[in-house]
Amino acid sequence: MNKKSKPSAYTLPASQLQKIIDLLHEQGYTVIGPQRQDNAIIYDEITSTDALPAGWTDVQEGGTYQLQRRDDDAWFGYAVGPHSWKQFLFPAKKKLFTIERETFRAQAEPADKTRYAFLGVRSCELHAIAIQDKVFRDGPYADPAYSRLRNNAFFIAVNCTEPAATCFCSSMNTGPGAESGYDLLLTELIDSGQHEFLISSASAKGRALLGKMELPEATPAARERGQELLARAADKMHRRMDAEKARKLLLANPEHPHWQELGARCLSCANCTMVCPTCFCSTVEDVTSLTGDTAERWRRWDSCFTMGHSYIHGGHIRSSGAARYRQWLTHKLATWVDQFGVSGCVGCGRCITWCPVAIDVTEEITKFEPVTQETAA
Amino acid sequence: MAALTDPMLPRPFRIEKVTHETADTFTFELSQQQADGDGRFDFACGQFNMLYTFGTGEIPVSISGDPAKPQRLVHTIRAVGSVTRAMKKLKKGDTLGVRGPFGSAWPVQQAEGNDVIIIAGGIGLAPLRPAICSILQNREKYGHVALLYGARTPQDILFEKELREWRGRFDMQVMITVDHAVGTWKGNIGVVPDLIKRVKIDPDNTIAMVCGPEIMMRFCVIELHNRGMEHDTIFVSMERNMKCGIGLCGHCQYGPEFICKDGPVFPFSKIRTLFDIYEL
Ligand SMILES: Cc1cc2nc3c(=O)[nH]c(=O)nc-3n(C[C@H](O)[C@H](O)[C@H](O)COP(=O)(O)OP(=O)(O)OC[C@H]3O[C@@H](n4cnc5c(N)ncnc54)[C@H](O)[C@@H]3O)c2cc1C
Numbered sequence: 087m088n089k090k091s092k093p094s095a096y097t098l099p100a101s102q103l104q105k106i107i108d109l110l111h112e113q114g115y116t117v118i119g120p121q122r123q124d125n126a127i128i129y130d131e132i133t134s135t136d137a138l139p140a141g142w143t144d145v146q147e148g149g150t151y152q153l154q155r156r157d158d159d160a161w162f163g164y165a166v167g168p169h170s171w172k173q174f175l176f177p178a179k180k181k182l183f184t185i186e187r188e189t190f191r192a193q194a195e196p197a198d199k200t201r202y203a204f205l206g207v208r209s210c211e212l213h214a215i216a217i218q219d220k221v222f223r224d225g226p227y228a229d230p231a232y233s234r235l236r237n238n239a240f241f242i243a244v245n246c247t248e249p250a251a252t253c254f255c256s257s258m259n260t261g262p263g264a265e266s267g268y269d270l271l272l273t274e275l276i277d278s279g280q281h282e283f284l285i286s287s288a289s290a291k292g293r294a295l296l297g298k299m300e301l302p303e304a305t306p307a308a309r310e311r312g313q314e315l316l317a318r319a320a321d322k323m324h325r326r327m328d329a330e331k332a333r334k335l336l337l338a339n340p341e342h343p344h345w346q347e348l349g350a351r352c353l354s355c356a357n358c359t360m361v362c363p364t365c366f367c368s369t370v371e372d373v374t375s376l377t378g379d380t381a382e383r384w385r386r387w388d389s390c391f392t393m394g395h396s397y398i399h400g401g402h403i404r405s406s407g408a409a410r411y412r413q414w415l416t417h418k419l420a421t422w423v424d425q426f427g428v429s430g431c432v433g434c435g436r437c438i439t440w441c442p443v444a445i446d447v448t449e450e451i452t453k454f455e456p457v458t459q460e461t462a463a
Numbered sequence: 464m465a466a467l468t469d470p471m472l473p474r475p476f477r478i479e480k481v482t483h484e485t486a487d488t489f490t491f492e493l494s495q496q497q498a499d500g501d502g503r504f505d506f507a508c509g510q511f512n513m514l515y516t517f518g519t520g521e522i523p524v525s526i527s528g529d530p531a532k533p534q535r536l537v538h539t540i541r542a543v544g545s546v547t548r549a550m551k552k553l554k555k556g557d558t559l560g561v562r563g564p565f566g567s568a569w570p571v572q573q574a575e576g577n578d579v580i581i582i583a584g585g586i587g588l589a590p591l592r593p594a595i596c597s598i599l600q601n602r603e604k605y606g607h608v609a610l611l612y613g614a615r616t617p618q619d620i621l622f623e624k625e626l627r628e629w630r631g632r633f634d635m636q637v638m639i640t641v642d643h644a645v646g647t648w649k650g651n652i653g654v655v656p657d658l659i660k661r662v663k664i665d666p667d668n669t670i671a672m673v674c675g676p677e678i679m680m681r682f683c684v685i686e687l688h689n690r691g692m693e694h695d696t697i698f699v700s701m702e703r704n705m706k707c708g709i710g711l712c713g714h715c716q717y718g719p720e721f722i723c724k725d726g727p728v729f730p731f732s733k734i735r736t737l738f739d740i741y742e743l
Pocket residue numbers: 397398399400511520521522523524525526539540541542543544545546547548586589590701702703704705706727
C-alpha cells in the first residue's frame with residue numbers, strides 16, 4: 087500500500103464505541119441504537135453502550151421471533167427486529183398543519199431540527215433509506231420534513247455477521263455487507279476474549295469523527311477476519327429471491343389463481359406493510375378543536391391492506407383480500423421498479439417474521455412460475 | 464427538482480360565486496386570498512386541485528374553468544359524501560383551501576390539425592370543460608369537433624346554458640343523451656357509447672378525450688376502437704383515492720402509474736393492460 091494513502095480500516099476497541107457516542111452527543115446528535123425491550127430488539131434513544139443488547143440474538147422464522155442468549159457478548163449479534171429507521175425519518179403519526187377558521191391560515195408544524203445519529207444500521211436498511219429517498223426526497227415534490235431529517239442524519243452501519251433465517255439480502259444484492267450510504271461502518275469481531283470493531287468511513291462527516299479517535303490501523307488479519315465473517319453470513323442465507331424473475335412473473339400473472347389462495351390465507355392485518363422499511367403509504371386525518379376555532383390535519387401510516395386505502399365514492403376498488411395481497415406483492419417486487427428504478431424489497435425478511443400466518447414472499451413468488459408443458463398435461 | 468415550500472399546505476381561496484348546476488352539483492368561482500402574485504391561477508386543461516374544507520377533509524377536484532380566464536379558479540363539484548356535502552353548504556365569502564394544480568392534461572395542442580371527439584358522462588363534463596373552451600377559442604386550428612354527453616336524467620344535465628350555446632354553433636356537433644327520462648324530454652335516451660355510432664370518424668385524424676365512470680369509458684373505448692381509432696389517440700381521465708396529489712401517499716396507484724402525477728389523463732394505450740384487470 088502507498089504509504090501516504092489513508093488506511094481503509096481502523097481497529098476500534100469495544101470500550102471506545104462509547105467515545106463515538108459521546109462525540110456525536112457533543113456535536114448535537116440524538117443517538118438512536120438497538121436495545122432489548124419487550125422481548126424484541128428495537129431502536130430507541132441511547133446514551134451508553136450499556137444499553138446495547140449485549141449477548142442476545144434474534145431467532146426468526148415465518149411468523150416467529152424470539153430472543154436467545156448468544157455464546158458470546160456481541161453487541162450487534164442479531165439481525166433486524168420489528169422496528170426500522172423509517173419510524174424516525176417518516177414518523178408513524180405527524181401533524182401536517184394547524185389552521186384557524188377565522189383567518190384560514192394553515193400553519194405547518196415547526197421544522198423538526200433533530201439531528202439523528204443512527205447506530206447499528208444494517209446494509210438492507212441503508213438500501214431501504216435510499217429507496218425512501220427516491221419516494222420522499224428526490225421526486226418532483228419533496229416531503230420537507232423527511233428531507234431535512236434524512237439529510238441531517240449520521241449513519242453508523244454495522245456489517246451483518248449473524249443474519250436471521252428469514253433474511254435474503256444476499257440474493258437481492260442489498261447485503262450482508264454495507265457498501266455505501268453510511269458515514270461510519272463497523273464490523274464486530276469477538277475472538278478469544280477480545281471484543282473490537284473494524285471501523286471505516288465513507289463521508290467527510292465520518293472521516294472528521296474518526297480523526298478525533300486516534301485509532302490504530304486495522305491489521306491485515308483483522309480485515310481478513312471481517313471479510314470471512316461476511317462471506318460466512320452470505321453463505322448462511324438459505325432463503326433467496328430472484329428479483330428480475332419475480333418481477334416478470336408478477337407482471338405476467340395478475341389474474342393467476344394463486345392470488346385467491348393468498349387472499350384466503352392473508353388476514354389483511356397490515357403487519358407486513360408496517361414493519362417493511364420501504365412501504366411509504368400514508369393517509370390523513372382531520373381533527374377540529376372543541377370550540378371549532380382551529381383544526382388540525384394529521385398524516386399517519388396507511389397500508390394497502392386496509393379497505394379504506396382504495397375507497398372511492400361508490401365502493402372499494404380492492405374489496406377482495408386477493409386484490410389487496412396482489413397490490414402489496416406486485417408493488418413491492420414489480421411496479422416499484424417502474425416507479426423508482428429499484429425493487430421495493432431489500433430482503434430484510436421482516437414481512438415473513440411478522441406475518442401472523444407466516445406467509446413467506448420468497449416462497450409464494452415461486453407459485454407463479456409458469457406451468458411447463460409436461461406438468462400441465 | 465424538489466420544491467422548497469411545504470407541498471401539503473393549502474392556500475386560502477375565497478368563494479366569489481356559487482352556481483347551483485343541478486340538485487346535487489354546484490360550481491364555485493374562487494379567488495386567491497393571499498395578495499402575493501397577480502391572482503392568476505394558471506393551469507393546463509384536465510389538471511386538478513386538492514380542495515380542503517375546514518376540519519372536514521381534502522379531495523381531488525378537476526378544474527372546470529376556462530384557461531383563458533385565470534383570474535377566477537373554477538370547480539364544479541357533485542355532492543356525494545362527507546367532504547363534498549360540506550362544500551355544498553359553503554356560501555359566497557367563505558374560504559376553501561387549495562393545493563395545485565396537479566397532474567397531466569388533455570392533449571389540446573397535440574389535437575391541433577385533427578378532428579376532436581369529446582365524450583363525457585355525468586360529472587365527467589367538468590374536467591373536459593377547459594378543453595372545450597380552449598378548442599373553441601382556437602376553433603380554426605381543429606377539424607370537425609364533436610361533444611357527446613350523457614347524464615342520468617334531464618335534471619342532471621350540467622352547464623345547460625353553455626351546452627345550448629355550443630349546440631347553436633355551426634362548427635360544433637353536440638349530442639346529448641340521458642339514461643332515464645320522464646315528462647317532456649324529447650332528446651336521446653340511452654347510453655353515451657351508442658352516440659358514437661352516429662358520429663363521423665376519420666380514424667387516422669381524430670383525437671378522442673373521454674371522461675366519465677370507468678364502465679362508460681370502457682364501452683366508449685371499445686366503440687372508438689371498433690371505428691378504427693388507435694388506442695394512443697384515445698385519452699381517458701382516471702380516478703382513484705387520493706390523499707396527497709403529489710406522489711407521496713401511495714393511494715392513487717394504478718399498477719405502475721400514480722394517477723396523481725402520471726395522470727389523471729392518460730393515452731389509453733398506456734393503461735390498456737391495466738384497464739382489464741379486476742380490482743386493480
Ligand atoms: C383526478 C380527480 C378529479 C376529480 N374531479 C372531480 C370533479 O371535477 N368534480 C367532482 O364532483 N368530483 C371529482 N372527483 C371525485 C371527487 O374527488 C370525489 O367525489 C370526492 O373525493 C368524494 O369525497 P367525499 O368526502 O364527499 O365522499 P366520501 O364518499 O365521504 O369519501 C370519503 C373520502 O374518500 C376519498 N374519495 C372518495 N371518493 C373519491 C373519488 N372518487 N376520488 C378520489 N378520492 C375519493 C376522499 O378522500 C374522500 O374524502 C375527482 C376525483 C379525481 C381522482
